[in-house]
Amino acid sequence: MNIYFQNTYQRTFGTFPLTGAELRDSMAIAAEIGYRSFDTAQMYENEKETGDALAEISLKRDEMCVTTKVHPDNFSDDAFLPSVEESLKKLRLDYVDVLLLHWPPIGGDIAPSLKLLEQAHAKGLAKNIGVSNYTAQMMRDAVKIIETPIVSNQVEFHPLLNQDVLLAAASETGIPLSSYCSVARGEVFKHPIFAEIGQGYGKTAGQVVLRWILQKGVPINTMSTKRANIQANFDVMDFILSNVDMDRIDAMTQVGYRIVTEDLVPWAPDWD
Template sequence: MQTVKAHGASIPALGFGVFRMSDDEVERVVPAALEAGFRHFDTAQIYQNEAALGRALAKAGARRDDLFLTTKVWVDNYHPDRFLDSVEESLDRLRVDRVDLLLLHWPGDAVPIAEQIAMLNAVQSAGRTLHVGVSNQTIAQMREAVALSAAPILTNQIEAHPYLDQRAVAAAAKAEGVAVTAYFGMADGAVPQDVQLAAIGRRYGKSAAQVGLRFLLQQGFVALSKTAKPDRVAENIAVFDFELTEAEMAAITGLARADGRRVSPPGLAPAWD
């Protein structure tokens, strides 16, 4: 699979995310994802399905060295007496001794970012993660994280899809050597139903959803796909055999609008760029 490179790491460009999926759904769909060729899996403490992902990967016989596993520390655990313990609990649930990438899930303001980064670095120094990163950070927060972190900040995982213009954040990330990981790429179901994306897809024999994923990949992003239906997995990964033209990329970029953001939880969301 195509990879995105940052700070010497190679991240599989298309990941499989398990946000808002039950244990049963995870355990049903992960074997199909492995069969289709997915090796990058993304979860989080707050999803409460790390254990289901760990069980599914183990039961399917996935080789640990073939996998790229990401999880995220929840904001309630941004304290010295909880941070490392919470990561150890995540590793136990995932049935591994380390993850490939550990992220701070949301910026949070109860604990200074310098302390958050110090704890993240301590986990990396302890060998519990190969790489560290952030999620949902603004340009200023990302730059501060990069400046504070002894370990390279590998990625900023942010909401990205055709209706949300993230070019400024992406440009700032590139300048810092930080990869962008795009989540919510289907915009909560809007992308697969988009008539303009469907029209573009017909030129290639692809669905609107595949066009949406391709749009993210061609910007150099790591794209997280998701489906709870095993019979849809093959469609999600079949996005490397066509290429959108510059005109098509520009047309899709033009779908962005001021109110395009879907994920902005009160009490967690920063003042977005």
């Protein structure tokens, strides 16, 4: 991933669970504000609408960083590449900038889907490849299975969940993390510490949370339908949290609030 996309990927506009006019309008606002990285997935069932919205936004192709993810149901030899080609058709693109495996396969054998992902890259269907919801051990195994660089492991990452094991694995393997559920689906706002810290910087609780994630070295993926929130989520590059405030927020990870479990998604692995 080149420097432009590394910088662009720091702030991604997520599309889940948006559809229809709500998706189109939100993406248009995001692009107007400055977002150039957009995230969708086969599982979201909004790739076509995302593609329509991208066409309406009329950005140059080399200005956009588009991510989609392959559904585990398509991890078979006969379904994988056709599913990616169908995603590209829906997105109106010749390639995606980042193609992720959305979940580890049930059963735990990650090798077949990783090799299919590498094939998609070799065929030019994706500029970069990555994974999502991989454990630390899966990350260590993945770099031994394929040679193509893995540019992201997109995982639940917010200050109410300790992900130090994954951060250590990222350092060890060279697979960067990226964040979804960055504000824990609103759970962070139940804790006054984030707003209190924000007062010292002239920032909101949400902006403090997002800045903490970025300072942990993890790109953020956020979604909103409201212009003010989309703008606020974007405006997180003009301040730096002090070491003291970073430590205060680090302590909040002991809350242990995890959203994505096997109860919610059958592909969720045994987390670290």
